[in-house]
Each structure stands twice: as C-alpha cells, then as structure tokens.
Amino acid sequence: MAKKHLVLVGNGMAGVRCIEEILKLGGNEEFEISIFGDEPHVNYNRIMLSAVLAGDTTVKDIELNSLEWYEENNISLYVNEKVTRVDKENQVLYTDKGRETSYDHVILATGSNPFILPVPGADLKGVIAFRSIEDCETMIDAAKTYKKAVVIGGGLLGLEAARGLLNLGMEVDVVHLPEYLMERQLDEVASGLLRKELEQQGMNFLMSKMTTEICGTDRVEKVKFKDGTETEADLVVMAVGIKPNIAVAVESGIEVNRGIVVNDFLQTSAENIYAVGECAEHRNMVYGLVAPLWEQGKVLANHITGKHQEVGYEGSVLSTKLKVSGVNVFSAGDFLNTPESKSIRVHDEFVGVYKKVVIQDNKVIGAVLYGDTSEGTKLFNMIQSQDDISGLSSVNIIQNVGTDDAGSTTTLSDQDTVCGCNGVTKGEIVRAIKEDGLCSVNEISSCTNAGRSCGSCKPIVGEILAETIGSELASASNKETICGCTDLSHEEVVEEIRAKGLTHTREVMNVLGWKTEDGCSKCRPALNYYLGMVQPTNYQDERESRFVNERMHANIQKDGTYSVVPRMYGGVTNPADLRKIADVAEKYQVPLVKVTGGQRIDLIGVKKEDLPAVWEELGMPSGYAYGKTLRTVKTCVGESFCRFGTQDSIGLGIALEKKFERLNTPHKVKMAVSACPRNCAESGIKDVGIVGIEGAWEIHVAGNGGATLRKGDLFAKVTTTEEVIEITAAFLQYYRETARYLERTSHWVERVGLENIKEKILNDDKFRSELVERMEVTLSTLVKDPWEEIIESETLKDELFKNKRIEVLQ
C-alpha cells in the first residue's frame, strides 16, 4: 500500500512535537511526512529565546530537532517556505515558492504572531517584536551601538526581553498599561514583590501608561504616552501579546474565530485538515503555554494513526510555573479573590516568599506562589481534583508539613507533564529511571531533557526519583559519594580499605563493586590518596591516578605549557638563587615571571619537554605549587629586623616548611607565621596560621582566603616552637585521616566541629601522640624531591615529558 502524504504546516514546537508522537506510534510506516516552515531554522525551543538573549545559552543549544533527526525519520523539510493556501476540495496545497503538493492529511500548526500596537511609528526602524531567533539577533546587534531600550508590555515575555537587554548593557524602561505587572499570572501582592526585585536588578517601570505614538525620522527616537509624557528610545520591543496566525486557514475557507476552530480530535471544519498549538481554538480557548500543546499533540497523534480513537481532548486547566529573572512564580486557577472566596496567605518578607491559596466551598480554586513554588504541583492537583479540603488544616494546605509520603508527586499520573519547557511527563521520567538505572536529577536531565531549560521542575524530578527508587536510595545518591562510579561515601571507602587491607586502586574498585570498569578522574585520585594515607610505608603511589599537575610536578596552563615554582623556604631567597632563576628564565624563553601570593617566584609558560632541563638547571627542590600538599609557609620579617616583631617568624616558618613539605593531604594546605598580631603574613586566612604574641604563639586553623573567605579559629596558645610543631603535626594528621579528598580544612572543621577536634588533639594526650607518631612515619617516607627523582631517571623523562616527532615522506 502506498504511504499517505502527511503535511505539517509550521515547523514549530507544537507541530513537530505532534509529529514526534506520530512517529512514536509507528507513523513512519503509514505516512510520508513533509514539513513546511517559514523560518530558516530547524525546530527550536522558542521558550528559551530569552535565555539566548540573556546570554545564558546559544542558538545551537536551543535546537530541539537537528537536521539529522529530519533525515533519519525520512521527513522532507522545507524551510523559508510558507504555505499560502490549501485547496481542500482537491487536497492540494500551495506555497509562496510556487510549489504545489497533494496531501492526504494536513496539520496546521502555524502558531501565533506578535501583536503590534496600531500606533503611528510602529513601522520605524528599531521597533521589533520578541518572537524569533531573528528578533533576538536584532536586539543583540542593537545593544552594540545603542543605549536605551523601551519594552512595551510588562508580561512574562516583556520582562524576559527587558532582562536580556539589561544583560546586553542597555538601559531599559518597561511600559505597562495595567497598574501592575503580569496581571494575568499574579495578584497584586506578588506582582509588587516582583516589581521591587526587578527594579533592584535595574529595570525602570512606567506603569499605567498607554503608548500613543512612536516617533523618529528614520529610526525610533522616542515613545509618547497618552498622559503627555514621553521617554527616549533607541530600540522598542513590543511584547503586548500574541494573536493566533490564522492567515492560511482564512485563505482556504476553513472556519476560524479567534483561532482555527477545532473539535475534541483537533479536526477543523475541513476534512483531513487538523490544527494544533497556539493557532487552534478549542472550546473557545486559545492556549499560549506549552503544556496544553503537548496534550493536543498526543490526542491528534492517536487520532491520525487510528489509535485510541475514543479519547479526545477536553481542554486544559491552566497553571503557570515560571522563572522570571531568577524568581520562581506560580499561579493556577482563579487566584484573584472574589466576595465568595476566602484565602490562606503567607508572606515572609525576610526570605521573599509569598503564597496565597484561594478557597471556595471547601475547595481549592486557585493559588499564587512567589519565591518558593515547590507546592505548585500539589496545589494544581487540588484545583483539578476539586477535593473537599475541610479536613485539612491551613498549614497542611499551604506547605508540606507532616506528610510522610514522598511529597506531592505520588498524586501525579504518568501522563502529567512535569517539565513544561520540554514537555516531559512523569511517565517518561519514571521509565528513564527504571530502564537506564538513573539515580540523580542530573542524570535524568541529560537523559530526558526534564529540567534542562528553566530548571524550575528540578525539585519535582527529585521527588519522582525518590518515589521511584525509594527515598533512601535517592538520598543515598544525594549523600556525598566519591563520584558516580560508586554508592559509597568517602568515609565508607576508607573504612573498607582499612578493614579489608586493600592495597591497590584496582583492587578497591573490584572488591567494593565499582559501577565502572576503571573509575574516573574523580575517584581514582581519591583512592590513590586514601591508600597512601592508610599505608604510608607500603603503598606504591600510582602516577596514572594522579591529576596532570601532580603527575608532571608542574602546573598546566591553558595552552598546555606548564609553570615552575621552586621552593623558597619561608619566602627567603638569596642573590645566587635569584641569578639562577633569571638565567633559566632567559635561556628557556619563559614568557612570564611572576611573584606568587605565597612569597616565591613562578616561571610560567615552560614547554612540557623543557621541564626536566629547567629543573636541573635551577637545582632547587620543587615548591609543590601544584599539589594537594603543603604549598608554602608565608612569613613576615619578625624579630631579626622588624621593630615590632616579638618572635622569630622566619625561623619557625622555615622549620615548618622543611618538616611538612611533600606531605600528601586531602587538599592543598597553606600556612603562615606572623611575629606579631599585626599579622603581616596573613595568618588569619591560612589552614594553619601562627601568630606570635609576647612570650607565646597562637595557632589558628581552618582559615581560607579563597572563594569562600573564612577567618581562622583560634585553636591553641603555646609557649615553644616545639609545641607549635607538635600541634600542627597532630592537626594535619587528623585532617589527613578524617577529611574527604578535596575537602579544605575550612570545610572539614565546619563539618567535624572545632570543639571535637580540640577535644581529640588538645585534651587527649595519648591520641595526640599517636597522631604525631603516624605523621612521623609518613614523613619518613618522603625523602626524595620529585624533580630530582625525574632528573635522575631516563625512563621517567621519556615516559612523561618527551614527545615523539615523526616526519612522513609522501
């Protein structure tokens, strides 16, 4: 039997989604499919245009169906080509390129057009809508030359355009006719909160203003309002609404009202012609949100392929769950109060959360949520189910308190859409979890696309995960496992290594049931560290399980060259060393010589192959500026020269650096010694920071000057340098034994508790001396400088640093 010709008019989200549903039902056997689109692109996610404009993603990333998809499914795609008329008697359609095609079925999915205000000047240059990739590009270009943008329309689309234009560096006025923003989705309180937030982000609002004229000679120059005021404009974006695109239906004599009129099976007045999406009008409703479009697409796919004929489309209850400029908002049903309804309200001005649930006759009829939308799905279900809620307390209605079930998702059916942006249902998510053995929200996102766009559905995806695999497992997947290769936590792995006497990374992965054959870049270095920590004398460190910097003993740069930092104990150097550094830098044409924050000198941009020679000529030990180890001990001048110094900070600093250099630690460790509370060596923000005071030393721990600044905690006050070294050794060893790999002391102390560590190290003399003893054993194995080891070994030089050059003669 010859295949029937199915033509889709409109290459957008609703139409192509419907085709996908048809293909899922085996439509390829039955139909030869053609798609006409008047844009020059493949099908893309129009909802994400605002993210493109805001610079969060690229046009390429919002493609929903690649050219290959059309090819693989044998779909003939005609872009830049508009269907102008359908001859319903003879079943032929015509395009603006003069093409004629006969058809068996036509799906009209022409979407909608932006509504352009009929005011003088609306056709000036610089006046655009916000609907397509081209509009986005126009705005991005305009922002390069022009300064001031005016967005007309304070609805979702207008606000997203405004946010994008702010990101592009433009000044933005938002003009809105009603008194408050997003009046169709929000009540006055929520709208006020949103306005305040957006004003803080830099938007300027012109409320209750009716635009009467756009002025300019060639390009737009200003916008005038009915009240006589005006505002300057280099760019005007109209976002006042959309209207169904019904041109081709009108031209073809198909019944239209506001949209193309369809019945419950999406059939238009003409035989074999259907309509879905924003262009369709069903039971007097035209939908502009995606969830109803997905439902329509499914019904039509079932109908057109002859499956489940009896199930028609019965309309959708609307809920809106959105992220506007980083703020989550939700609304559903009749959320504006009437004399007949009452509402429960929560307004927490401290955290910026507002919730309102509207109730009439003991039923939830509408809701608005601002700031925290996690109850959106539950409330939406209550609205849809119309259950009597008189048995529930107000608190139970407005938040998930005291409910033991896995949250609100148990009440969702498999057909319910969870991710509105990408049209992913609960059923698809559950199937992916079960079939592909997924156990994290991120895995589900990359597999099903749920949560990949605005991200507001991620909490629900998490709940579905918990519901599907059990909350224990789901929270197990949220516990800090080493990586995706195992379900075991860092602590559990270390315990197993000790208990079973494991000696090799491969053995650990085998015995503990790793999910991957050979681990990954996260667990291998961690296992290598733990094995070395547990068995300092026996374990053979694995070069191949070390991150590049620790394997090469140099710091990789973005161009693949390396940086070299020789040791400079306590930040003290001398003319001979400086001369050597200068000579090497010249000889190897080092592009950048820089003083580091840790008081030493960095030679940046050394070629991989030159590293061994550079080290050899320097003749200095490695400064370990690349390692998870002690980096440097920063010192101030101290008593030998400083008129305030009360202690020998340089002497103690050098002693500490010499003692602990080369020690493997869970993450890098920085130390400092200052000779007085003026703290010139910045001891307050080091992992171990020593401060000299009159007759004593203070030891501060867990300070951090990095991404999250943390002031160190005073750990102990002692009188001798021997005690400083002893307590430092015990502290570092306890850190080595109980911290997770890649956990800095600042996070470790917060997790384990300072008092607990003090108790163990300062009050338990026996435990402290055991720690020190284990530290000494470890230090005794670290006698060889790694640079020297490499210089002396031809094998290491060959294996790690030498490239092979081959010239092929043709």
Place this chain on the structure above:
Amino acid sequence: METVVKNNRQIKVASLSELPVQLGKEVIVNGHEIAIFKLANGNVKAIENKCPHKQGPLSQGIVSGEYVFCPLHDRKLSLEDGVVQKPDTGCVKTFEVTVKGDDVFIQL
C-alpha cells in the same frame, strides 16, 4: 625526529613496550599532534591531542577504561570513537591503530 616512508597509509608511531600503561604519549606527525594511549587491558588507542572544548592536551589526561578526561576542564571523551560524553558535546578525530609485534602503527 624520525623519518618514515608512508607505507599503505600506515605509519609506525611507537613501540608497544615503550608506551606506559594509562599514560598518554604525544606523537607529532608532520606537525599534527596525536595522543597515543596504552589502556589497562593492553589495547592501544590514538586520538587527536586537542579537546574540542578548549584545546586541552588530551595526552595529559587521566585514562580510565576506554575513556580519557581532559586535563583542563575534565571533559570525558571516548577513546573508541572520540565522542565527548554527556552532558557535554563534541568529538575528536580518532585514528585506527594496528599492533604488529612490538610495533604500533596508526592509519592517517
């Protein structure tokens, strides 16, 4: 610098015994950088030495099973087909490897 005559489009790039297990080797053929890997299972793989993300030298990455992790930003690439693993995207060129005795050849 070694000079070889192209023979049946296969060129010898290394000796099997000189390749360390799970450590990449950078081989530059006519100025073109190729990363050669001897895997834990003894198989040898060859891919272009440039991560599609920011041109990181893949030969310096951690090798796990049939994958390498870029040393610059930890992108995971298959050594089998050169494809960057989800959720990242991209692909590097792969080269067919033949081992005869101790000689490792790649097909350009």
